[in-house]
Amino acid sequence: MAKRKSRYNTAIELVLLTGAVVFVLLLAGVDLGLLP
């Protein structure tokens, strides 16, 4: 039960982190000319 809860928390944190990284990459990518 505790292991399942831990996996769920890790998944949530991964989603949050991925969202934050994508957000920063999009902003930086536009200004650095890496994205259209």
Add this chain to the structure above:
Amino acid sequence: MSSASTPTHSSNRLIVSLLVGAAVSLSLGVYGRVHDPTGEAIVSLFFSSSINLKVWLATTAFGLAIFQELSAAKMYGKLGSGYGPKWLGKTHRTTGTLAFLCAIPVAYHCLYSLGFQSGETRVLAHGLFGCLFFGALTAKVLVVRAKAMPKLALPVLGGIVFTALTALWLTSALWFFTTVDFPGI
């Protein structure tokens, strides 16, 4: 008591979390100020424009934030009797993540297309609350699973996140609904 949960360690973690949150707020504000706003639209999905999509994403995030506030109050025994059903914790975290995912494209369009503007009180307040929201959210996420935090840390940070998001919604989506178009699909 292990060294991982001593008061000094907890204070350090709280201070670091607040500093990281402040850095996020500041970085977003500086980026919005120095970046040349493009004025371009991003995706609009089935909405008539990007702004309409943003308005409804912001409204969805605000609705989820209300649930966040109520479910957190219930889980900590501050709403009615008991601490709510077992599934409430997972639902709280899932809806919080969804609210964050809704806020990302909105913030991206604000920063990329519009930039940080200060010509009008509403727009300035919106920009400041936007920076505050992401900084407070960062600090809250860093604090939420830490052990032996001061009792007030989580409710205060959660309250700031909710207040900032409410102010964001009032200065954007509600303004849009009342002065431009409703439902504005």
